[in-house]
Amino acid sequence: MLAPSGQMAKLDLxxxxxxxxxxxxxxxxxxxxxxxxKEAKEGMNDMACLNELNQDALFIIHRDVFEIDAMYALLCEDFERFNxxxxxxxxxxxxxxxxxPSPNKYLMIGLDLMYLLATNRLSEFHMLLEQLEQSVQKSNPYITxxxxxxxxxxxxxxxxxxxxEGTIPSPFYSIFIRILxxxxxxxxxxxxxAAFKRLSVKDAAQxxxxxxxxxxxxxxxxxxWRTVNGVYVFDDERPVEFVRGQHLIDHSEKPKARLDTERIAKQNIFYAKQLEMIV
Incomplete structure (x- = not known):
């Protein structure tokens, strides 16, 4: 049970x-x-609570509250709060x-990298990555x-x-894998x-x-998509809308590097059609 208003529990408790x-x-x-x-943050802003603890204890409390707050935001799928x-x-x-260093340091950095990747903020992704030692970039699973x-x-x-998705180093990565x-x-x-007039359901799934x-x-x-006898039929006249990560939050309005997934996808479809013609 949380402490009633006006009766702030001791921060360490x-x-x-x-x-x-x-x-x-x-x-x-x-x-x-x-x-x-919420209660912990209130205590962290209360001088009476802070004065009861030494610097080492305050450091650990602040670190733990900040880290858990970030992971809690992911559990709630609240990307603005996570950011x-x-x-x-x-x-x-x-x-x-x-x-x-915190035991969760690279988990936290890795989660931020995943977030930046999922929101296509590649400039920030690489800036954060460059702050890490090469050995960490190549060997730490949270970073690799x-x-x-x-x-x-x-x-x-x-x-x-x-x-x-089957080899993620932490369950907290799964939400970003789903987004990607x-x-x-x-x-x-x-x-x-845009590329096909007809495509079997099986081939579409693949x-x-x-x-x-x-x-x-x-x-x-x-x-x-319209299906006829197990085949998707695409109308040449239908307008094609390009939807990229519509439920993501992009907090940066500055120009930034982006993954050109549309170009890559078109390239893959082109290769698939070439193979289809050969067969």
Whole structure:
């Protein structure tokens, strides 16, 4: 039970309560965690609470609250909150760069890299990556995952994006993998609509990297694809809309490097059509 208004619980007790609930993993009470985070932040802004603790204790409490707040935002699929929270985390790390590194340091940096990749903010992605040592970039799984994903997307090897979901270093990466898969499938689907007059449901499922043929059906319905005897028929007159990551949040209005997934998808479709003609 949280402390009543006006009776702020001691910050160290709130911190312990937060850690205890967070350690429950799949059994976490998300609403309770949100409430405890709110209480912890109030305590972190209360001088009376802060004066009760030494600097080492305050450092650990702030670090844990900031990190959990970022991961909590992902559990809630609140990308705006995550963007703010992860910025606070990384600024905190930079402010205390001489302190003992957090056990979650590379997880946090990796999550930010995944977020920047999923929102197509590649300039910021590479700026953050350049701050890391080469050995970390090449060996730390939290970092190599977004690095390899970006390489796969740049090369158009979309199958690796799909396969990455089974080898992610943290469950918190899964939401970004889903976003990237949705973006890639949207790009490929747009190119299919422009390149084909007819395409079997089976071939469509394969080209869109669905493991089961049935999985392509709701996707096709969402895009209003017409099916006749197990074949998708595309009307030449239908307007083609290019939808890229429509549920993502792009907080930067500045010009930035972008993954040209439309071009790559068109290239892949072209190769597929060439193979179709050969067969």
């Amino acid at each position: 709130v911190h312990k309560k937060l850690l205890n609930e967070w350690k429950k993993d799949a059994k976490r009470n998300i609403q309770l965690i949100g409430d405890i985070l 703010e929270a992860i910025t606070v985390v990384l600024n905190f790390y930079n402010s205390y760069h001489n302190a003992v 995952t977004p690095v390899n994903l970006e390489q796969s997307l740049m090369e158009g090897v979309y199958s690796k994006v799909v396969l990455t 898969k949705d973006t890639v499938r949207g790009d490929i689907a747009t190119c299919i609509e 080209m869109l990297f669905f493991t089961k043929v049935d999985d392509v059906i709701p996707f096709a319905k969402q895009r209003k």
